Amino acid sequence: MIDSVILVVQVVLLVVGCLFFGVGTLGLFRFSDTLCRIHALTKIDNLGLGFIALALLPQASSLATGLKVVLIWLLALAASATSAHLVARAVRSGDKTGTGRKRGNG
Amino acid sequence: MALFGAFCLRTAGLYLVxxxxxxxxxxxxxxxxVIVVLVGLLSCKLYSPSGYALHPLATLRFAGFFMLRSVVAGVDVGRRLLSPSVPVNPGYLTVTTSLPAxxxxxxxxxxxxxxxxxxxxRLQGASLELHCLDLDQPIDADVRxxxxxxxxxxxxxxxxxGETTP
Structure with missing residues (x-):
């Protein structure tokens, strides 16, 4: 009984996670400028991956495996926040210089 | 002594990873x-200890706050994307943070x-330039x-x- 409840919760979480990823990708098409697209991608991917990681946790065979899933989520968060910041900074530099492209090291 | 403490903490953390x-x-x-001790030494050589200690209870509270706000952030962006008119009012805002470097x-x-x-x-000194999806939202309160x-x-x-300037 409890097993099937967990299974249903897992399926729901996985579907919700995938839906968020889908909506985030939609952001690439619906938003008109680079920075708004970055908004959509970072926020929604954080949440989508979070739901998927949460869904996989009951499946983990040991504590270490569960922590590994959490670690993957944290690494993806750090990577997505950092790359979002770098892209935003490059776009802003392009705005200011008027070249639209950042040259050299930033 | 602080260096040794930082080394032990980092090595223990790395071993957990x-x-x-x-x-x-x-x-x-x-x-x-063996690897973890070597990496711990290297990390102390490259990044000397900052002198900040993480408070476990406050860190947990921060994690809870972060997850809650993540859900709000995802739902907010999703709502804007799925509504037919795509209601956004993007712009830049510069906030001054009181946090140390x-x-x-x-x-x-x-x-x-x-x-x-x-x-x-962009983060320059204490001033942090933000790009906002909707300038009508209470961004300053969120930052604080x-x-x-x-x-x-x-x-x-x-x-x-700190102060906020558009």
Missing amino acids: WWVMTEGDSSGLGFGA GGPRWLLANTLSLMPGTLSV SAERKIAGVFGLRPAGA
Whole structure:
């Protein structure tokens, strides 16, 4: 009984996670400028991956495996926040210089 | 002494990560211990200890705050995307943070990138340039509450509020 409840919760979480990823990708098409697209991608991917990681946790065979899933989520968060910041900074530099492209090291 | 403490803490943290990455496999633990000590030494040589201590309770509170706001952020962006008119009012906003340089400011910039409606663009000294999805939202209040939580994580006394300029 409890097993099937967990299974249903897992399926729901996985579907919700995938839906968020889908909506985030939609952001690439619906938003008109680079920075708004970055908004959509970072926020929604954080949440989508979070739901998927949460869904996989009951499946983990040991504590270490569960922590590994959490670690993957944290690494993806750090990577997505950092790359979002770098892209935003490059776009802003392009705005200011008027070249639209950042040259050299930033 | 502080250096030794930082070394022990980092090595212990790295060993935990090693244990997690090998999924608790006991055959790799001996090898991992050697690697972890070497990496701990290297990390102390490259990044000298900052002098901040993380407060466990405040860190947990920050984690809860972060997850809650992540959900708000995702739902907010999703709602805007799915509504037919795509209601956004994007623009830049510069906030001045009261957090000290280094780890706290870095954590604030990265956290704000994942929080609803804000994306950190440039961090220069104490001023942080944000790109906002909707300038009509109470961005300043959001920044201040994130700032307070981060100050707690690093055990800092919350200083007077900074200022916000468009």
